[in-house]
Amino acid sequence: MFNPAPLALAVTLALALSACADAPVQAPPAVPLADAFRDLPPGWADANAKAPQLPADWWKMYGDQQLDQLQQQLLDNSPDLASALARYLQAQAATNTLRAAQSPTLGASLNGQRDRQSDLKPLRGATSPAEYNSGTLQFDLGYEVDLWGRISKQVSAGVAQERAANADLAAARLSLQIQLADTLLALRGADADLKLLRETEVAYQRQADLINRRHEGGSASGLDLARAETQLESTRSLLRQRQAQRNVQEHAIAALVGANAASFTLAPNDVSFVTPALPVGLPSQLLQRRPDIAAAALRVAAASDQVGVARTALFPSLTLNASGGFQSSDFGRFAQASNLFWAVGPSLAVSLLDGGRRKAQIANAEAQLDEAGARYRSVVLTAFQQVEDQLSLLTNYDEASKSDHLAATAAQRALDLAKKRYDEGAASYLEVVTAQTAYLQSARSELDLTTRYRQAGVQLVKAIGGGWTAG
Incomplete structure (x- = not known):
C-alpha cells in the first residue's frame, strides 16, 4: 500500500527552503534624463507638441513613390531581415522549450526479446530455464515540483529573451529601412551633382573651343588654352569619379532590397525630398520608443531571473515519479492483470559537495546581470546622443545652407564678371579659371549640404525609434 509520508516530508522541506531562494527581478539601472532635447530646428517645437508618434510605414510621410517601392522590396526580399527574423524564431522556440519543463513528462517503452x-x-536457480522470453511494456511519468521557482524563473528569463529578440528584429528592420533611405538620398545627391558636372563639362567644352579658335587666330595665348583644357579635363575626371560613387550606391541599394546588382538599375529621379518636422518628443519618452532600449531592458530582466535560477541550485530538487506496465515471459498472455507492475514515489536530490561550482555559477550570473545593466545604460545614453546629434546637424545645416546658397550666388556673379572682363581684355584667363573653380565648388557644396541635411532627417527617424511601439 502506498505510504504518503515520504511525499509529505519532501514537500514540507521544499516549502521551508523556497522562501530562501526567491528574489525579485531587478529593474534596469537609472539613467539621468533631461527635461527636453536641445537644438530643435526652428518651427519644430509646436509641431512636436501636436504630432503623433511616427507610423510603422514612416517613410511614406516623405511622399516619394520610388522610396515606397524600394522599402516594400526590402521587407519582402531582404536576406538580412530574413536572418533577423530567423533569430527571433529561434528565441521563440527556446522559450517554448523552457515552458515544456513546467508540464509532466510521459514516456513509453516496449521491449520483447528471447534470452539464453x-x-x-x-x-x-536450479529451476531457472536456460532459454526464455522476456516482454515489457512500461510507462514512465515524471514531474518536477517547482516549489522554489527554478523552472518558473527559467521560463521568465526565456520570455524576456524572446521579447528582447523581437525588439532586436524591430531594430534590425528599422536599421535596414534607414540605411536604404539614407543610401537613396546619397544616390539622389550624386544624381544632382552629376547633372551639375555634366552641365559644367558642356560649358567648359564651349569655353575651350572658343579659346582654341582665339589661339589659332592669335588673340589668345597658349597658356590660356592650356588652362581651359585643364579645367575641362579636371571636370571630366570629377564626373567619372562621381559616376563611380553613384554606381556603388546603386549596388548597395540592390543588396539591401535582395536584388542582384548586375541587373538592378535606378534611373535618376528629380523628385524633391522634403524633411518634415518629426515628433521628437521628450527624452523620457525615448525609453519607450526605441526597440534597442527595450531589448536592453528586457535582457536586464532576463539576467536577473538567471541569478535566481543559479541560486536555486543550492536547494534540493523534488521530482514526482511513477512507472508501471506489463511484464511477462509469455507473449500470448502479455496484457493480464497478473503481469501488471508499478512503482510510485517522490525523489529529493541535492548536491552536498561540488567544490564551489554552484557559488561560482551564482557569481557568474551576478556578473552577467551587472554587464546587462551597464549595457542598458550605454544604449540609453547613446540614444540620447544620437537624437541630439541629428537635431544639431539639422539646425546647423539649415543655417549653413542659407550661407552656401548666398555663396553660390555670389560665385556665379563673380564668374559672369570675370568672363566679361576677359572678353573686354581687362583681365587674364586665370581670373576666369579662378572664378569658375570657385563657382563649381560653391554649387557642389550647396548640393552636398542639401543631401546631408536630408540624411540627418532620416537618421533622426532612427534615433527616435521610427514607428516602433512596445508589444
Whole structure:
C-alpha cells in the first residue's frame, strides 16, 4: 500500500527552503534624463507638441513613390531581415522549450526479446530455464515540483529573451529601412551633382573651343588654352569619379532590397525630398520608443531571473515519479492483470559537495546581470546622443545652407564678371579659371549640404525609434 509520508516530508522541506531562494527581478539601472532635447530646428517645437508618434510605414510621410517601392522590396526580399527574423524564431522556440519543463513528462517503452542464460551464471536457480522470453511494456511519468521557482524563473528569463529578440528584429528592420533611405538620398545627391558636372563639362567644352579658335587666330595665348583644357579635363575626371560613387550606391541599394546588382538599375529621379518636422518628443519618452532600449531592458530582466535560477541550485530538487506496465515471459498472455507492475514515489536530490561550482555559477550570473545593466545604460545614453546629434546637424545645416546658397550666388556673379572682363581684355584667363573653380565648388557644396541635411532627417527617424511601439 502506498505510504504518503515520504511525499509529505519532501514537500514540507521544499516549502521551508523556497522562501530562501526567491528574489525579485531587478529593474534596469537609472539613467539621468533631461527635461527636453536641445537644438530643435526652428518651427519644430509646436509641431512636436501636436504630432503623433511616427507610423510603422514612416517613410511614406516623405511622399516619394520610388522610396515606397524600394522599402516594400526590402521587407519582402531582404536576406538580412530574413536572418533577423530567423533569430527571433529561434528565441521563440527556446522559450517554448523552457515552458515544456513546467508540464509532466510521459514516456513509453516496449521491449520483447528471447534470452539464453549461461549454464555457469552465478546464483542461477536450479529451476531457472536456460532459454526464455522476456516482454515489457512500461510507462514512465515524471514531474518536477517547482516549489522554489527554478523552472518558473527559467521560463521568465526565456520570455524576456524572446521579447528582447523581437525588439532586436524591430531594430534590425528599422536599421535596414534607414540605411536604404539614407543610401537613396546619397544616390539622389550624386544624381544632382552629376547633372551639375555634366552641365559644367558642356560649358567648359564651349569655353575651350572658343579659346582654341582665339589661339589659332592669335588673340589668345597658349597658356590660356592650356588652362581651359585643364579645367575641362579636371571636370571630366570629377564626373567619372562621381559616376563611380553613384554606381556603388546603386549596388548597395540592390543588396539591401535582395536584388542582384548586375541587373538592378535606378534611373535618376528629380523628385524633391522634403524633411518634415518629426515628433521628437521628450527624452523620457525615448525609453519607450526605441526597440534597442527595450531589448536592453528586457535582457536586464532576463539576467536577473538567471541569478535566481543559479541560486536555486543550492536547494534540493523534488521530482514526482511513477512507472508501471506489463511484464511477462509469455507473449500470448502479455496484457493480464497478473503481469501488471508499478512503482510510485517522490525523489529529493541535492548536491552536498561540488567544490564551489554552484557559488561560482551564482557569481557568474551576478556578473552577467551587472554587464546587462551597464549595457542598458550605454544604449540609453547613446540614444540620447544620437537624437541630439541629428537635431544639431539639422539646425546647423539649415543655417549653413542659407550661407552656401548666398555663396553660390555670389560665385556665379563673380564668374559672369570675370568672363566679361576677359572678353573686354581687362583681365587674364586665370581670373576666369579662378572664378569658375570657385563657382563649381560653391554649387557642389550647396548640393552636398542639401543631401546631408536630408540624411540627418532620416537618421533622426532612427534615433527616435521610427514607428516602433512596445508589444
